[in-house]
Amino acid sequence: MSKIKLRKNILKIRKNKNTSNLKINFNKIFNIIKNNFHNKKILIGGYYPVNNEIDDIQILKEFNKRNYKTSLPVIKSNFEMDFYSWSYFESLKINKFGIPEPCKKKKIYPDVILVPLVAFDVNLNRLGYGGGYYDRIIQKLENKKKILKIGLAFSFQKVKKVPIFKYDKKLDYILTEKLTLK
DSSP: OOHHHHHHHHHHHHHHSOOTTOOOOHHHHHHHHHHHHTTOOOEEEOOOOOTTOOOOHHHHHHHHHTTOEEEEEEEOSTTOEEEEEOOTTSOEEEOTTSOEEEOSSOEEOOSEEEEEOSEEOTTSOEEOSSSOHHHHHHHHHHHHSOOEEEEEOOGGGBOSOOOOOTTOOOOSEEEOSSOEEO
């Protein structure tokens, strides 16, 4: 199945599902990070959930409570984005796509990024919205340092095989409300 068709099908399913009670366990993410960074305080990059994506704001809030620095992406031109420092008590502004993002204060380079998914497979491949924003930011961050890429999704977004191309970036982990893939 083509990326366009797969994306359309999964987004339709996600829109029609009642997902309000489906959450990812914070401790799963925390333990993955702890095991990879051995209690080192690191920078976490999240996202503001839109289009019925799994909500990571409570996860970011929990990291803030534990004194971790968190950030959200700010979309730039040319299908690019950067992460800017943000914590749950700071206000956000709405960008031209209708997505809340931090007021640009301090650009950061996260050690861990939480990545929203449209679809995924057991080989840790992801399907996004088709703009390549996350593929570009992952490449940019990996050029600077080693990062941990954790995809967040609902279990029903799992597909047999995500079509992949040369520039598509694999994830290190994918977490849903039911499973953890590594």
